[in-house]
Amino acid sequence: MQTEQSGREPGGRELPSAETLRQWAHELGFASFGVADVDLSDVEDGFQAWLDAGYHGEMDYMARHGMKRARAPELVEGTVRALMVSIEYAPEDPAWVERAWATLADGEQAYVSRYALGRDYHKLVRSRLQRLAERIEQQIGPFGYRVFCDSAPVMEGELARRAGLGWRGKHTLVLNPRRGSTFFLGTIYTDLELPVSGRIDDHCGTCVRCIDACPTGAIIAPYRLDARRCISYLTIEHKGPIPEELRPLMGNRIYGCDDCQLACPWNRFARPTAVADFHPRQKLDRSTLVELFAWTAEEFDSRLAGSPIRRIGHERWLRNLAVAMGNSAGGDDIVAALRARRDDASPLVREHVEWALRRLAETEGAIGPDGRPVARSAGADSVARQVNTAPDPGSGDNRN
Numbered sequence: 001m002q003t004e005q006s007g008r009e010p011g012g013r014e015l016p017s018a019e020t021l022r023q024w025a026h027e028l029g030f031a032s033f034g035v036a037d038v039d040l041s042d043v044e045d046g047f048q049a050w051l052d053a054g055y056h057g058e059m060d061y062m063a064r065h066g067m068k069r070a071r072a073p074e075l076v077e078g079t080v081r082a083l084m085v086s087i088e089y090a091p092e093d094p095a096w097v098e099r100a101w102a103t104l105a106d107g108e109q110a111y112v113s114r115y116a117l118g119r120d121y122h123k124l125v126r127s128r129l130q131r132l133a134e135r136i137e138q139q140i141g142p143f144g145y146r147v148f149c150d151s152a153p154v155m156e157g158e159l160a161r162r163a164g165l166g167w168r169g170k171h172t173l174v175l176n177p178r179r180g181s182t183f184f185l186g187t188i189y190t191d192l193e194l195p196v197s198g199r200i201d202d203h204c205g206t207c208v209r210c211i212d213a214c215p216t217g218a219i220i221a222p223y224r225l226d227a228r229r230c231i232s233y234l235t236i237e238h239k240g241p242i243p244e245e246l247r248p249l250m251g252n253r254i255y256g257c258d259d260c261q262l263a264c265p266w267n268r269f270a271r272p273t274a275v276a277d278f279h280p281r282q283k284l285d286r287s288t289l290v291e292l293f294a295w296t297a298e299e300f301d302s303r304l305a306g307s308p309i310r311r312i313g314h315e316r317w318l319r320n321l322a323v324a325m326g327n328s329a330g331g332d333d334i335v336a337a338l339r340a341r342r343d344d345a346s347p348l349v350r351e352h353v354e355w356a357l358r359r360l361a362e363t364e365g366a367i368g369p370d371g372r373p374v375a376r377s378a379g380a381d382s383v384a385r386q387v388n389t390a391p392d393p394g395s396g397d398n399r400n
C-alpha cells in the first residue's frame with residue numbers, strides 16, 4: 001500500500017497528493033475529505049444478520065442488491081478506493097440544540113428533522129462530487145470513477161469511517177470530535193490507487209445517551225438499529241399505516257428524527273452549515289401542526305419543491321401530522337383541523353385522523369402538575385429528560 005506522501009500509482013500514473021485533494025474538496029464546500037480502502041468483507045456478516053433479522057422493514061432496496069453493497073468492484077468494475085466527503089447541515093443558530101428540544105417539547109409545533117429544513121442534499125452533493133472528479137481529471141487525464149450520495153448500494157458510513165471522517169457512534173451514524181454528526185456523506189468510487197487515510201478512534205466510551213434518548217427504542221443495542229422502530233423510517237420510508245403501538249411514542253416528529261443526535265455530547269461541536277441552500281425554507285422550523293395540516297396537495301407540491309420532504313407525498317405528510325396532532329394536548333384548533341379531514345379521499349389519512357381524534361377524546365382534560373394540558377407523548381417525556389440532563393461535552397464520560 002502507498003504512503004500518504006507518495007504521488008505515483010504502482011501502475012505509473014502521477015496522482016494528486018492527499019493534501020491537494022483535501023484542498024480541492026474544501027474549495028467545493030466539503031468539510032472533510034478522506035480516502036478509504038474498499039475491502040468491506042469484515043462487515044458482510046453483520047449486514048447479512050441485519051437483513052436476516054428483518055430490521056430493514058419495507059426498504060427492499062437494502063436487500064435487493066445483496067452483498068454488492070459491501071463489494072465495490074461488483075458495482076463499479078475496477079474500483080479500488082472510495083473518496084469520501086462530508087458536508088454540514090447544522091443550523092446557524094448556536095443554540096440550535098436547545099431550540100430543537102424546545103420545539104419537541106411544544107406539542108403544538110411540528111418538528112422537522114434539521115437535515116430536511118432546506119433544499120434536498122442528494123443532487124447538491126452529487127454535482128459537487130462530479131466537479132471534484134472533473135478537477136482530478138483535468139490534472140491527471142481520464143480515470144475511472146462514479147459519484148454517489150445515497151443513490152446506490154454503497155455503505156457510506158463504513159467507508160467514511162475507513163476514510164478517517166469519524167467513528168461510528170452507538171446510534172450508527174458517523175461522528176467526529178471536531179464537528180459532531182450533523183453532516184451528510186458523499187462518495188466517489190475510483191480506480192485510482194490513492195494512499196488510504198488514517199482512521200479516528202471510537203470516542204463513545206461508556207456513554208449511552210443516544211440509546212436512552214431514542215423515543216421508540218430503535219437502537220436495540222450499541223451500533224444496531226431496528227429501522228422498523230426508527231421515527232425517521234416510520235415518517236419517511238414506511239408507506240402504509242404506522243403501527244399503532246409506535247404512534248404515541250412519535251410525539252410531534254413529522255419528518256425524520258434527530259433525538260439520538262441532539263442527545264449526543266459531541267454535537268456541541270457541530271458546525272453551522274455554510275450551504276445557503278440548507279437554510280430553513282417555508283418556516284419549517286417554526287410552524288404549527290395546524291398550519292401544516294391545512295396545506296392542500298397543490299400547496300404541498302409547490303411549497304416543498306426542491307425539498308427532500310416532497311418525495312413522501314401529501315398523503316404521508318397528512319398521516320404523519322395526524323399522528324402528531326393525536327399526541328398533542330388537543331384544543332379546539334387541533335380538533336377542528338382533524339375533523340375537517342375526516343372525509344379525506346385517502347383511507348390512510350382517514351384512519352390516522354380517527355386514531356388522533358380517539359386519542360384526544362380518551363385523555364381529554366388531562367392536566368399536568370403545572371396546571372397546563374398535558375402533551376401525552378412519550379417523546380415529550382424523553383424531551384423533558386434531555387432538557388434536565390443537558391449534555392456536557394466536558395464531562396469526559398464519552399472520551400475514554
Ligand code: B12
Pocket residue numbers: 042043044045046047049050053059062113114115149150151152153154155156157158171172173174175181182183184185186223224225227230232233237255256257258260
Ligand atoms: C437505510 C438508511 C437509513 C435507514 C436505516 C439507518 C441505519 N442506521 O441503518 C433509516 C431510514 C432508519 C435512516 C435514518 C437516518 N438516516 Co440514513 N441512511 C440509510 C442509508 C441509505 C444506508 C445505511 C445502511 O447501510 N444501513 C444498513 C446497516 C446494517 O449498516 P450498518 O449500520 O453499517 O451496520 C453495521 C453494524 O452496525 C453491524 N450491525 C448492524 N445491525 C446489526 C445486527 C446484527 C444482528 C449484527 C450481528 C450486526 C449488526 O453490522 C453492519 C455491518 O458492519 C445511508 C446511505 C448509504 N448509502 O450508506 C443513509 C445515511 C446513513 N443516513 C443518514 C442520515 C442523516 C439519517 C438520519 C439522521 C436522518 C434523520 N434525521 O431522520 C436518520 C438517523 C437514524 C440512525 N440513528 O441511523 C446519513 C448519515 C450521515 C452520518 N453523519 O453518518 C447517511 C450516510 C446518508 C448520507 N449520504 O449522508 N437511514
Ligand code: SF4
Pocket residue numbers: 171213214215216217218219225229230231232256257258259260261
Ligand atoms: S432517529 Fe430518532 S427514532 Fe431513529 S434511532 Fe435516532 S432517536 Fe431513535
Ligand code: SF4
Pocket residue numbers: 169170171175203204205207208209210211260263264265266398
Ligand atoms: S458519544 Fe454517546 S450519544 Fe454520541 S454516539 Fe456515542 S454513545 Fe451515542
